[in-house]
Amino acid sequence: MKNGKLLVAPTVLWLCVFFIIPMLIVVAVSFASRTPYGQVVFNWTFSNYQRFAEALYISIFGQTLVVAFITTVVTILMGYPVAWSIAKLPKKWQQPGLVIVMAPFWINFLIRSYAWVIILRSQGVINTILLKLGLITTPLQMLYNEGAVMLGMIYALLPFMVLPIYVSIEQLDRRLLEAAADLGAAPMTAFRKITLPLTMPGIAAGTILVFISSLGMFVVPDVMGGAKSALIGNLIQNQFLSARDWPFGSALSIVLAVLSLVLIMLYYKVLNTQKGGADDAKDVA
Amino acid sequence: MEQMIQLEGITKKFGANLIIPTLNLSINDGEFLTLLGPSGCGKTTLLRMIAGLETPTTGKIILDGKDVTHLPPYKRDVNMVFQNYALFPHMNVEENIYFGLKMKKVPEAEAAERVSQVLYLTQLEEFRERRPQQMSGGQQQRVAIARALVNNPKVLLLDEPLGALDYQLRKKLQLELKNLQRSLGLTFIYVTHDQEEALTMSDRIVVMNKGVIQQDGHPDAIYHQPKNKFVAKFIGESNFFEMGDSVYALRPEKLNLCLEEDCVEGKETQHPAPQFFGSVVDIVFYGTIDKVFIRLDNSNQVVVAYQYFDDVKRWKVDDRVGIWWYERDGVKVEQ
Numbered sequence: 001m002k003n004g005k006l007l008v009a010p011t012v013l014w015l016c017v018f019f020i021i022p023m024l025i026v027v028a029v030s031f032a033s034r035t036p037y038g039q040v041v042f043n044w045t046f047s048n049y050q051r052f053a054e055a056l057y058i059s060i061f062g063q064t065l066v067v068a069f070i071t072t073v074v075t076i077l078m079g080y081p082v083a084w085s086i087a088k089l090p091k092k093w094q095q096p097g098l099v100i101v102m103a104p105f106w107i108n109f110l111i112r113s114y115a116w117v118i119i120l121r122s123q124g125v126i127n128t129i130l131l132k133l134g135l136i137t138t139p140l141q142m143l144y145n146e147g148a149v150m151l152g153m154i155y156a157l158l159p160f161m162v163l164p165i166y167v168s169i170e171q172l173d174r175r176l177l178e179a180a181a182d183l184g185a186a187p188m189t190a191f192r193k194i195t196l197p198l199t200m201p202g203i204a205a206g207t208i209l210v211f212i213s214s215l216g217m218f219v220v221p222d223v224m225g226g227a228k229s230a231l232i233g234n235l236i237q238n239q240f241l242s243a244r245d246w247p248f249g250s251a252l253s254i255v256l257a258v259l260s261l262v263l264i265m266l267y268y269k270v271l272n273t274q275k276g277g278a279d280d281a282k283d284v285a
Numbered sequence: 286m287e288q289m290i291q292l293e294g295i296t297k298k299f300g301a302n303l304i305i306p307t308l309n310l311s312i313n314d315g316e317f318l319t320l321l322g323p324s325g326c327g328k329t330t331l332l333r334m335i336a337g338l339e340t341p342t343t344g345k346i347i348l349d350g351k352d353v354t355h356l357p358p359y360k361r362d363v364n365m366v367f368q369n370y371a372l373f374p375h376m377n378v379e380e381n382i383y384f385g386l387k388m389k390k391v392p393e394a395e396a397a398e399r400v401s402q403v404l405y406l407t408q409l410e411e412f413r414e415r416r417p418q419q420m421s422g423g424q425q426q427r428v429a430i431a432r433a434l435v436n437n438p439k440v441l442l443l444d445e446p447l448g449a450l451d452y453q454l455r456k457k458l459q460l461e462l463k464n465l466q467r468s469l470g471l472t473f474i475y476v477t478h479d480q481e482e483a484l485t486m487s488d489r490i491v492v493m494n495k496g497v498i499q500q501d502g503h504p505d506a507i508y509h510q511p512k513n514k515f516v517a518k519f520i521g522e523s524n525f526f527e528m529g530d531s532v533y534a535l536r537p538e539k540l541n542l543c544l545e546e547d548c549v550e551g552k553e554t555q556h557p558a559p560q561f562f563g564s565v566v567d568i569v570f571y572g573t574i575d576k577v578f579i580r581l582d583n584s585n586q587v588v589v590a591y592q593y594f595d596d597v598k599r600w601k602v603d604d605r606v607g608i609w610w611y612e613r614d615g616v617k618v619e620q
Contacts, residue, residue: 178338179371181358183436184388193384197375 030250038244048251079161144226152220161206168202295344305496322493364433372417539614540590545605559607
């Protein structure tokens with residue numbers, strides 16, 4: 001224990017108790033099967049993973065990926081301008097700006113989802129106003145479809161995109177933009193050639209936060225998607241709560257986790273080749 | 286000589302702060318002009334206005350006969366070397382230098398030719414592929430110069446380009462920069478607060494304080510005929526002597542000392558009679574010289590003179606001395 005290895009003991013212990021052991025339990029359960037009454041029997045079988053190959057589950061997985069992908073792209077497109085305008089505010093207004101972005105977190109997420117229901121449903125705020133104005137004659141169906149799910153996801157995850165992008169824009173050296181202008185770059189070109197590549201780490205961090213969160217999201221599809229739109233998160237939730245099939249739920253969780261991991265690794269790989277290993281260069285210097 | 290830049294009635298306010306009250310200045314083609322002054326004197330603001338990074342509150346900026354006052358920086362034929370280089374960290378040396386040429390859509394063959402030329406000129410050929418973070422301060426500085434020069438600007442603007450470097454390197458790069466400017470025949474506008482740098486490099490120095498030009502002239506004139514107290518104090522060392530209604534500035538190297546008993550009134554001397562008497566209060570070793578500090582009898586003011594290593598007379602603390610100078614060396618300055 002000469003090298004102070006004991007100092008990492010609390011961290012190791014913490015990781016074991018709250019992360020590694022629970023994870024191992026999930027892995028173990030995923031290889032078990034269940035009795036008709038939902039009891040878990042450890043008989044080490046692959047059947048849970050084999051079940052996953054059914055067309056139904058594959059399509060749910062595929063749909064989850066599509067929704068997560070669209071959510072991520074839209075939050076980037078919406079989040080970047082928001083982060084940009086906060087970073088361009090005078091210093092004393094930046095903090096309040098960030099607080100406003102985070103303010104929704106002060107209210108329980110479930111309640112916020114129901115608030116969307118009140119706004120969007122047939123007798124909801126929007127429909128009532130449109131009907132009163134005579135712009136429509138029958139209420140618009142805005143809830144319980146994929147659009148509603150997307151809206152809910154984007155609403156819920158936008159702050160996770162805004163914050164990391166804000167940080168990277170805030171750290172960007174303004175003099176680089178002056179240098180670009182001095183060298184003949186009009187503002188849009190300077191944005192494309194300088195700002196965007198240099199704020200890529202923020203976009204990357206936001207992408208990972210949003211993408212992973214939207215893969216596992218189940219409250220939004222539940223509340224705003226109705227029964228029609230099941231995503232992988234709902235499927236897993238169902239296995240544990242309604243179907244009482246913990247082994248299959250565990251197997252789905254593991255597949256989801258592995259898939260996320262693989263996607264993140266791929267993503268970083270692509271990002272790194274684009275940057276031409278700029279980070280490696282930094283390490284040398 | 287042809288004029289390259291004319292600043293006509295320039296003023297600049299930041300909010301309620303008046304940084305530059307009316308200023309006029311012409312800069313000739315091919316000139317190495319230095320804006321010299323303490324920090325906050327408006328020299329960098331002036332440079333940034335020429336670059337287009339700031340807009341003057343009133344007044345006109347004429348570049349090579351064309352009014353560019355309201356032209357954005359990316360449409361001006363000037364380039365700037367920034368104080369901390371502002372190199373693009375996600376591009377290597379070559380890409381940094383190419384940047385301006387790409388923006389101006391210079392044909393590929395010509396661009397490649399010009400890039401290799403400046404790489405050769407700034408001795409950066411072997412660093413082509415390096416990223417700025419992998420280079421020393423001096424090398425980064427060269428990249429910044431190459432990146433500006435490659436665009437063949439009408440004027441190169443340099444904002445304290447050597448400020449972040451150590452003394453030895455600074456000396457070396459001062460010479461390199463001066464030679465580069467001379468061989469290219471380019472107009473350089475150089476901002477610095479380092480008076481030594483200004484004196485060694487410039488064709489012409491403009492000394493500024495609080496946004497006002499204090500003196501504008503050849504380095505020799507700035508040093509030997511300072512117009513006012515500020516210039517005399519800011520450039521080199523100066524002693525001030527009040528004689529009647531006038532103030533005279535004298536460089537320490539122009540002051541001569543004699544032992545009081547040898548040159549008191551009535552004594553025959555081979556030099557002009559001393560104007561002031563005092564006591565030596567301190568002697569400090571400075572390498573090539575010693576500085577001798579003398580407190581004057583009548584005013585309690587401390588003045589400084591030099592003692593050279595080969596001087597026969599070595600002064601000691603508490604020596605009583607007379608101070609004399611040749612009339613041609615005293616410069617009458619405005620307050």
